[in-house]
Amino acid sequence: MLQRTNLLAFCSGSPRPKYANNTVLVYDDNTKKFVLEFTFPAPIKAIRLRRDKLVVALQRQIHVFSFPEPAQRLMTLETRDNPFGLCELAALMTAEKQLLVIPGHKLGSIQLLDLAGVERQACSSAPVTINAHQGELACLAVNAQGSMVATASNKGTLIRVWDVAKKSQLIELRRGSDPAMLYCINFSPDSEYLCCSSDKGTIHIFALKNTNLNRRSSFSTLTFLGNYVESQWALANFTVPPECACVCAFGSRSTVIAICLDGTFHKYSFTNEGSCHRQAFDIFLDICEDEDYLS
Numbered sequence: 001m002l003q004r005t006n007l008l009a010f011c012s013g014s015p016r017p018k019y020a021n022n023t024v025l026v027y028d029d030n031t032k033k034f035v036l037e038f039t040f041p042a043p044i045k046a047i048r049l050r051r052d053k054l055v056v057a058l059q060r061q062i063h064v065f066s067f068p069e070p071a072q073r074l075m076t077l078e079t080r081d082n083p084f085g086l087c088e089l090a091a092l093m094t095a096e097k098q099l100l101v102i103p104g105h106k107l108g109s110i111q112l113l114d115l116a117g118v119e120r121q122a123c124s125s126a127p128v129t130i131n132a133h134q135g136e137l138a139c140l141a142v143n144a145q146g147s148m149v150a151t152a153s154n155k156g157t158l159i160r161v162w163d164v165a166k167k168s169q170l171i172e173l174r175r176g177s178d179p180a181m182l183y184c185i186n187f188s189p190d191s192e193y194l195c196c197s198s199d200k201g202t203i204h205i206f207a208l209k210n211t212n213l214n215r216r217s218s219f220s221t222l223t224f225l226g227n228y229v230e231s232q233w234a235l236a237n238f239t240v241p242p243e244c245a246c247v248c249a250f251g252s253r254s255t256v257i258a259i260c261l262d263g264t265f266h267k268y269s270f271t272n273e274g275s276c277h278r279q280a281f282d283i284f285l286d287i288c289e290d291e292d293y294l295s
Contacts, residue, residue, distance in 0.1 A: 002049045006030045007068065009054065011044040024056055026068070036071050038063075045085020051093055053115055055100060057085035062102050064115060074118050077111075077127075079103045086137055090146030099146035099164060108133035110140065110151060112164060128167055132160055139196070143187040148208075150187065156180035156198055158231065161208065173206045173214070174231035188250040193235075195249070195256050201242030203258050204234035205270055213272050236270040238278070255279065 001008055006029040012019040019025060021043045026036035038056065046057040053074075054067040062077040082103050090099040098115035111127040133153035141150040148170065149162045157180070159173040173194070175182070180198040187194050192209040207213035214232035238256075240246050246260040251267065258266040267279045 002051065007035075007049075009047050009049055011047060024054075026054075036068065038065065038071075045082065046087055048087060048089040048091075050089055050091045050098070053089065053098065055087055055089050057082060057087045057102075059083060059085075062087055062100075064100070064118065074115075077102060077113075078105075080105050080107070084138070086140050088140045088142040088149075090142050090144065092144045092146070095144065095146035097146045097164065099142055099149075101140055101142055101149050103137050103140075104129045104131075106131065108135055108137060108153060110137070110149065112149070112167075130162060130167055132162070133158075139182045139185045141185040141187055141194070143191040144189055145191060148187065148191060150185045150194060152182045152185060152196070154181070156182045159185060159194070159196060159206075161194070171208065171211060172231050174233050175204055176200065176202075183245050184247040184249075186249045193250065197240070197246045197248045197258060199243055199245075201244070202237050202239050203246075203248050203256060203266075203268075205236045205256060205276075206232065207235045207272075210272075213274075215274070235272070236274045236276050238266070238268045238276040240264070240266050 008027045009024055011024055012021055022040045024038040024044060024047055025034050028035045040058060042058045044056055045059060048055040052067060054065040056063045059082055060079055062079060064074045066072050066074055080103055086103050088101045100113045100115055102111050104111045109129050109131050111129055113127045132151040135153040135155050138154045139152040147164050149164060150159055152159045157175055161170045163170050175196060180200045182196055182198045184197045194206045194208055196204050211232060213235045240258050240260055241262055244260045244262050246258050248256055248258040251257045255267055255269045268276045269279055270276045
């Protein structure tokens with residue numbers, strides 16, 4: 001969805017899709033019509049939108065378009081094999097950069113590109129590569145301001161947060177000690193917190209601004225034990241049905257919402273002391289009370 005507007009971009013899936021899985025369709029909910037269509041030579045893995053750009057990820061390519069008018073291809077980027085369609089775009093028009101983050105050509109690396117001015121040039125500024133992990137990437141996230149990037153590998157034990165301006169690591173967060181498949185990483189709107197979900201059935205919440213809130217290992221003073229004890233553990237966590245794919249994101253007033261593949265919804269509030277409390281799921285009431293939605 002393009003923020004809170006009437007435009008929706010989607011691609012069909014399932015074994016018997018209604019539309020081709022290599023086509024992006026843009027639907028206008030005001031006119032109840034499809035207004036744009038983009039067709040590609042391979043199945044689509046992911047779609048990202050901001051008010052002036054549309055980004056489409058294939059298994060080995062990233063396509064960038066101007067959007068919505070004129071809708072034309074601006075650039076095509078080659079990537080290493082990208083079965084999850086990993087790519088993230090800073091969506092706020094007031095973001096520091098029109099930041100696009102995609103997998104790099106080297107194992108475990110990411111590329112950072114500023115799409116500002118790409119319409120006027122053959123390509124944007126040269127991409128910057130960060131060697132984020134030793135294994136294949138599993139998740140990417142960009143904060144709304146385009147100033148931080150979070151990465152995780154397919155091992156699923158560590159999440160690293162990077163400073164976009166300095167191209168350096170800000171913090172290393174530990175989800176756990178056992179390998180896991182991470183489904184989702186998300187920053188809070190104010191970039192003070194980060195949440196993640198995995199196949200372990202636990203949603204982890206980390207503090208980014210006041211990192212003293214995060215938990216440390218009881219062996220953290222024993223530096224000879226290495227990076228394991230130096231990592232920061234979650235400020236708070238709550239559980240959802242295990243082994244069920246789940247996405248999570250921040251709501252209002254220090255809440256995290258998780259939506260699972262089995263159709264269940266979970267909403268928890270958290271405190272800086274690390275406690276979590278389940279709330280009645282009133283997201284529809286929250287939406288109706290928001291003037292932006294009503295307008």
